[in-house]
Amino acid sequence: MGGDEKVFTLGQVSEHNNPKDCWLVINGKVYDVTNFLEDHPGGDEVLLSATGKDATDDFEDVGHSDNARDMIAQYYVGEIDVSTIPKKIKYKPPNQPQYNQDKTSEFIIKLLQFLVPLAILGLAIGVHHYTKSS
Template identity: 75%
Template structure:
């Protein structure tokens, strides 16, 4: 198919996402892999799931052979406009309120965290004071 120097946006490539018309982006290059779907050793689902994004990481993670890389030249149709590929966004979990399993109000917990050690100290001093034998 040979590329003619055409540059595609990710939106243009993403429109080719069906078994009858499947394009992928790998290492900044656009490939029309429609004719290869049936022959792909990993199945067509793997290729179809890689449409609409930069599939370079998916491609590299599998560890394709040099033969597979050479075969890609046959399906090359152009390059991707890298400005149209969004940068990866780090996942941040949604903010959730503190979970209080026993439903005890927060101020009671803080109060007990303060008072319990004081009570233990007072009991220890009291026991020491009352058990001290008076010297006669």
């Protein structure tokens, strides 16, 4: 990186967010893609929606070709001051009790120990009443 390169804040880049003036931040670099909006295969809305933030994930998720990666170099205008980009917060799921297969098995066994004798008793009573009434 030479000393003559421009360094922009995210706030400065965010001001370039319309079809007549569109800048993107990709991989720490700032690109003025205004002249490419009409030619972008995904349409200009895709590029315009990526302004005002770090668009690296958007760019990478699409799976751009090597040609597209080479082409973007012609739109380079400078670097982004990374300290102005908000840090991504990694999602941390809430603490929840773990599913315990052993406790579930214990519950099923206890339930069966209660229900099976009841079923046998019910069957015995039913057979007894049936044979008595015949």
